Amino acid sequence: MRLRMGMIGGGPGAFIGPIHRIAAELDxxxxxxxxxxxxxxxxxxAAAADYHIDPDRAYPDLDTMFAGEAARADGIDFVSIVSPNHHHLPAARAALTAxxxxxxxxxxxxSLAEARALxxxxxxxxxxxxLTYTYSGYPLVREARARIAAGAIGTVRKAVVEYSQGWLAGPAEGKQAEWRVxxxxxxxxxxxxxxxxxAFQLAEFVTGLRVTRLLADLAAVVPGRALDDDCSVLLRFDNGARGVLLASQIEVGELNGLRIRVYGETGGLTWRQETPNDLTLHHIDGRTExxxxxxxSLGPDARARTRTPGGHPEGYLEAFANLYRDFAALLRGEVAPLLPDATEGLRGMAFIETAVTASRNEAGWVDLKL
Known part of the structure; x- marks a missing residue:
């Protein structure tokens, strides 16, 4: 029997709500x-009509939904929260309390305080x-993690992760842009x-390391913007490795340019989100694979998360769907060790708040504290 999902957010004009719906239902x-x-x-x-679900199950508020679904024999098994950030805590709290x-x-x-409470x-x-840290669902991201863990590039020395976009280089217009600024x-x-x-979660996920310190330079480049739109952060990991994290939404011409490079004692690897079906490995003897x-040659986790034969590209929706497949396994009492959980969520919020505060105060190197 299929698991039943409720959605919080994702109304008319939303981008991520339909993505979650497609990904959740893919398998x-x-x-x-x-x-x-x-x-x-x-x-x-109106959204319920777009999603082709029973209009009686399009609820006006959270309390009504949880009460109504609890009274049904076929009530929801879980909720997917796809609303703006400020609603994540109250929505999650209402669900977990129910x-x-x-x-x-x-x-x-x-905020970090909210993350601690959650x-x-x-x-x-x-x-x-x-949490849907989407890029950890890509098969070759999981393969990169597995190969690093198995020693394929030796001890990690440096990680460089970049996330380049250009869609906020001008005025923030439209529903998707307005709430983000x-x-x-x-x-x-x-x-x-x-x-x-x-980018932060990807760096920790692929390397298997944890960031312990950072030095941040965040800027609001577009005049009048209240929040940062261009970020440069130096990282130090718990094994002594160095890292660089670059994230920008004002780089004109860039679409969704997420890339990670990891360098070890005996090799290096590169993965790009815009060409997600290739993983490049460099060996110290000069070979490139x-x-x-x-x-x-893929390991068991990457093979299990690949749906089509080689040469049939898979991408963003399938990566999202892999996370939902893992979550379905978790709900059925199985294990899903690579599924981002509350610990990763808390680390992500600590990274955001530490970087923002350190940059504003020009504090230099600071510890990342949960």
Missing amino acids: REIELVAGVFSSDPDRSR GVAVMSDKPMTA ADLVATAGRPYA DPARSGAGGCIGDIGVH IVRAGDA
Whole structure:
């Protein structure tokens, strides 16, 4: 039987809500059946019609949804939170208090204090909680992690992660842009919270290391903008390795240029989100190896997360779907060790807040503290 999903957010005009719906339903393990798609009841009903779900299960608010679904024999098994950052904590709290599991879009909350409160609630609620750090769902990202863990490049010495976009180089116009540059809805971080935290999570996920210190330079380049839109951060990892994190939304011509490079004692590797089915490995003897999605040499996790034969490109939606597949396994009592959880969510919020505060205060190198 398929698991039943409720959605919080994702109303008319939303980008990420339909992405979550498609990804969740891709493997036919999950079905979207209910939701509070907007704070406006009429817009919530309009979204339900777009999603082709029962209009009686388009609820006007969270309390009504959780009460209504609890009264049904076929009530929701979990919710997916796809609303702006400032709503993540109240939505997750309402769900967990109602005994409903949570899959949340990143970042975890709008502030580190909220993330700490939510992490405490997750620890006591006894229900699964996970975050959609999308890029950790790509098969070759998981292959990169596995190869580094197996010693394929030796001890990690340096990691460079870049996330380049250009869509906010001008005025922030439209629903998707406006809330991202509004501190009341986004939180203290702009670009650093929107895409910089993805880069941070990817660096830790692939290397298997933890960032312990950072030096941040965040800027609001576009005149009048209240939040950062261009970020440069130096990193130090717990094994002594150095790192560089660059994130920008004002680089004209860039689309979704996420790239990670990791260098070790005996080799290096590179992965790019815009060509996600190739993983490049460099060996210290001068050889360069291209590993492709579907290759026979892939490890078990990467193979299990690949749906089509080699040469049939998979990408963003499939990576998202891999996270939902892992979450479905978790709800059925299985293990999903690579699924981003509350600990990763808390680390992400600590990174955002530490970087913002350190940059504003020109504090130099600072410790990353949860």
